[in-house]
Amino acid sequence: MNFDLGPDQRAAAAGAREFYRGSASAAAARAALDGGAVEPGHAALAGIGFLGITVPESAGGAGSSVLDLAVVAEQGGAVLAGPSLATAARAAVLLADHPGLAARLADGSARFAVLDGAVTGSAPSVDAAGATLFLGLDGGDLVVGEGEAEPGRPIDATRGLASVRLTSREVLAGDAGELWARARRVAAVVLAAEDLGAADRAVALAVDYAREREAFGRRIGSYQAVKHLLVDAWVGVDQLRSLVWWAAWAADAAPGELPLAAAAAKAYAAEAFERAAETCIQVHGGIGFTWEHDAHLYWRRAKVDRLLLGDAAEHLDAVARLAVAGALG
Amino acid sequence: MDFDDSPEEAAYRASVRARLAEHAGELVHAGHGEEAVDPGTHQAQFRHTQRVLAEAGLVGVTWPREYGGQGGTVVQQAIVAQELARARVPVLINHIGLGMCGPTVIAHGSQDQRDRYLSRLLRADDVWCQLFSEPASGSDLAALRTTAVRDGADWVVNGQKVWTTLAHVADLGILLARTDPDRPKHAGLTMFVVDLHAPGVTVRPLRQMVGSAGFNEVFFDDVRVPDAERLGEPGEGWRVALTTLMNERVAIGGAGGDLGVPVETLAAHARERLPALDAERQVLARQAVGRAVVAALAARYTGYRRFTVLSHGGLPGPEASAGKLAGTAAARLVADAGVRLLGDDAVYAATADGDDTWQRSQGYLPGLAIAGGTDQVLRNILGERVLGLPPEPRTDKTAPFAGGRR
Numbered sequence: 001m002n003f004d005l006g007p008d009q010r011a012a013a014a015g016a017r018e019f020y021r022g023s024a025s026a027a028a029a030r031a032a033l034d035g036g037a038v039e040p041g042h043a044a045l046a047g048i049g050f051l052g053i054t055v056p057e058s059a060g061g062a063g064s065s066v067l068d069l070a071v072v073a074e075q076g077g078a079v080l081a082g083p084s085l086a087t088a089a090r091a092a093v094l095l096a097d098h099p100g101l102a103a104r105l106a107d108g109s110a111r112f113a114v115l116d117g118a119v120t121g122s123a124p125s126v127d128a129a130g131a132t133l134f135l136g137l138d139g140g141d142l143v144v145g146e147g148e149a150e151p152g153r154p155i156d157a158t159r160g161l162a163s164v165r166l167t168s169r170e171v172l173a174g175d176a177g178e179l180w181a182r183a184r185r186v187a188a189v190v191l192a193a194e195d196l197g198a199a200d201r202a203v204a205l206a207v208d209y210a211r212e213r214e215a216f217g218r219r220i221g222s223y224q225a226v227k228h229l230l231v232d233a234w235v236g237v238d239q240l241r242s243l244v245w246w247a248a249w250a251a252d253a254a255p256g257e258l259p260l261a262a263a264a265a266k267a268y269a270a271e272a273f274e275r276a277a278e279t280c281i282q283v284h285g286g287i288g289f290t291w292e293h294d295a296h297l298y299w300r301r302a303k304v305d306r307l308l309l310g311d312a313a314e315h316l317d318a319v320a321r322l323a324v325a326g327a328l329g
Numbered sequence: 330m331d332f333d334d335s336p337e338e339a340a341y342r343a344s345v346r347a348r349l350a351e352h353a354g355e356l357v358h359a360g361h362g363e364e365a366v367d368p369g370t371h372q373a374q375f376r377h378t379q380r381v382l383a384e385a386g387l388v389g390v391t392w393p394r395e396y397g398g399q400g401g402t403v404v405q406q407a408i409v410a411q412e413l414a415r416a417r418v419p420v421l422i423n424h425i426g427l428g429m430c431g432p433t434v435i436a437h438g439s440q441d442q443r444d445r446y447l448s449r450l451l452r453a454d455d456v457w458c459q460l461f462s463e464p465a466s467g468s469d470l471a472a473l474r475t476t477a478v479r480d481g482a483d484w485v486v487n488g489q490k491v492w493t494t495l496a497h498v499a500d501l502g503i504l505l506a507r508t509d510p511d512r513p514k515h516a517g518l519t520m521f522v523v524d525l526h527a528p529g530v531t532v533r534p535l536r537q538m539v540g541s542a543g544f545n546e547v548f549f550d551d552v553r554v555p556d557a558e559r560l561g562e563p564g565e566g567w568r569v570a571l572t573t574l575m576n577e578r579v580a581i582g583g584a585g586g587d588l589g590v591p592v593e594t595l596a597a598h599a600r601e602r603l604p605a606l607d608a609e610r611q612v613l614a615r616q617a618v619g620r621a622v623v624a625a626l627a628a629r630y631t632g633y634r635r636f637t638v639l640s641h642g643g644l645p646g647p648e649a650s651a652g653k654l655a656g657t658a659a660a661r662l663v664a665d666a667g668v669r670l671l672g673d674d675a676v677y678a679a680t681a682d683g684d685d686t687w688q689r690s691q692g693y694l695p696g697l698a699i700a701g702g703t704d705q706v707l708r709n710i711l712g713e714r715v716l717g718l719p720p721e722p723r724t725d726k727t728a729p730f731a732g733g734r735r
């Protein structure tokens with residue numbers, strides 16, 4: 001057994017950290033709430049090749065694994081970057097047999113979003129605002145088309161959520177239910193990886209503050225009520241990392257384990273990230289409740305992500321059904 | 330990243346499995362759907378089981394060969410643990426000796442002590458216990474009051490230990506005692522190996538909340554311990570104890586083993602019981618089962634990450650405490666889901682056919698959140714040593730122990 005990242009993955013994570021720190025930030029996520037651009041934005045992500053990480057080399061991608069993508073996505077999550085790499089990962093699965101479209105995904109010449117729900121009026125879907133081509137499931141067929149996107153008023157403006165009605169439709173594949181399910185699971189894993197990065201950052205912000213801030217003549221981190229809150233949030237992040245790595249690894253190396261691992265990772269991410277973000281605000285006290293502070297931007301992301309691609313209740317139910325059906329071996 | 334055995338590991342696993350099959354008839358087995366076998370009442374079988382396994386080369390896998398170990402790797406050790414669990418061999422009678430006392434003797438004992446004790450420990454010729462906690466010092470271990478006073482070639486020990494697991498069957502123990510009350514509390518301690526059959530030692534079993542006698546009170550009245558039985562230098566007892574405690578947290582939930590009932594058992598139980606519930610109840614039960622499975626898998630895979638570090642030669646760090654904390658919480662969710670699925674039987678201590686798997690686990694877990702560092706103490710350790718948060722202000726660290734207490 002070797003349950004750790006390899007040297008190449010560590011290097012990729014370090015490179016991604018540098019790129020994302022230079023091109024996205026909680027401040028940008030705040031500005032996006034007032035109509036600013038989502039950073040780093042679609043073009044920058046295409047430019048650095050992150051949209052094609054799991055696209056085959058023959059279609060102009062890097063031909064890398066979902067795990068390779070997940071370690072990059074974690075770094076994006078830490079600075080609340082958008083668009084989500086979950087969208088690219090999901091589209092890459094759906095376009096596996098369509099190299100022409102996959103090439104446009106990787107080089108950024110088309111902006112893809114994947115629709116949840118009916119293509120005649122979708123559920124709020126990630127990165128749909130601003131997308132130029134939409135992938136959807138229409139009566140068992142995988143379809144691609146153009147559409148009209150209607151965004152709602154965002155809690156987290158970096159997710160690009162919008163409901164979409166397709167205005168054109170071309171069938172890419174029939175009987176696509178299984179492919180669709182796999183793509184959604186891969187997306188759930190990558191979203192969980194972004195949540196991991198964001199939750200880790202939220203805990204780190206709170207820990208840093210608790211080490212400095214004083215009350216009643218002591219640093220607040222020395223009070224157990226604060227310390228134990230932070231430890232519980234940190235333990236949640238540490239446990240989440242294990243599930244995210246396992247699920248991301250399974251996507252390529254053990255597809256039979258993916259349904260269980262992806263559902264477990266997404267369910268755990270929803271709650272661990274929410275706890276981290278709420279702890280971050282609580283530990284900061286009043287300043288944590290201000291618009292200027294970064295804490296609410298992590299909180300916004302947590303409150304939205306927990307409901308995307310299936311909420312915890314859906315995934316816990318899936319885990320139970322799979323376990324009962326023998327998925328644990 | 331991979332979760333498979335290498336070819337050498339697979340060969341080793343096959344040989345372990347073959348050895349276990351060969352000796353199956355000589356080993357105690359934990360049955361399914363019956364009361365757990367108690368090492369206290371089945372001492373002879375438990376000692377025999379460990380001896381057979383030791384002779385088959387399956388005990389002390391990582392210990393040096395010169396002390397009767399196998400000189401193997403932590404990976405081989407883990408494979409043996411997995412195969413023992415698979416063969417439903419219950420926890421070895423000398424688990425405290427193997428997990429904590431032995432490693433402490435290896436690290437701090439004299440050559441003579443290692444020669445005399447270690448191979449006997451592996452064969453369960455001697456069963457060991459850990460004599461640390463006292464009525465007034467559990468979490469605050471360094472506040473202990475049992476004294477050892479030098480008298481010629483011996484030390485004379487007086488005092489009381491409590492919650493001592495296995496003392497009622499043990500032959501030997503490692504004892505932490507105060508040898509210099511005029512020094513600050515951590516500095517005045519010394520570790521010894523004591524003979525539980527020596528004159529002046531009285532062991533009184535304590536009944537645990539679930540009914541069985543797992544731990545004890547141990548009284549020392551003028552017990553003479555030869556100076557040759559000291560472990561480490563006088564006044565160095567705290568440092569020696571830290572070796573023991575570090576090994577303890579790895580032994581409990583540090584490296585991928587499930588605490589409590591394995592989640593596979595919960596899945597099988599749910600398969601059997603879910604259909605008996607009405608539809609609305611099934612929805613709720615699946616939420617509870619799903620939550621328990623997710624928590625248990627998260628703890629298991631986090632253990633695999635720690636284990637990977639250990640198998641590459643890394644040392645167990647303070648984050649091992651997170652394994653016990655998360656593993657205990659997960660085990661509670663698993664036990665609770667399991668009990669609830671029992672329906673009407675959940676209010677009894679066993680089902681009509683005598684299966685007490687779930688009730689027993691439920692009753693054991695409160696102790697797990699206390700033994701080997703309480704949940705709160707573990708959070709303090711993680712907060713201070715992993716997150717770098719400031720410690721609480723303390724007044725007891727520098728003052729002479731005697732001055733602070735009497």
Ligand SMILES: Cc1cc2nc3c(=O)[nH]c(=O)nc-3n(C[C@H](O)[C@H](O)[C@H](O)COP(=O)(O)OP(=O)(O)OC[C@H]3O[C@@H](n4cnc5c(N)ncnc54)[C@H](O)[C@@H]3O)c2cc1C
Pocket residue numbers: 224458459460461462463464465466467468469491492493494495544696697699700701702703704705706709
């Ligand atoms: C099943 C079982 C087996 C055991 N086996 C052994 C054994 O073999 N050998 C041995 O030496 N001991 C053994 N113990 C004892 C165990 O190590 C102690 O019970 C444990 O360390 C707690 O100490 P205590 O019981 O004195 O509780 P206390 O230390 O008095 O704690 C009481 C409560 O106060 C909390 N508390 C204490 N200090 C702090 C703090 N600084 N911050 C926050 N909260 C705090 C605790 O978390 C707990 O909730 C065993 C215990 C159990 C339950």
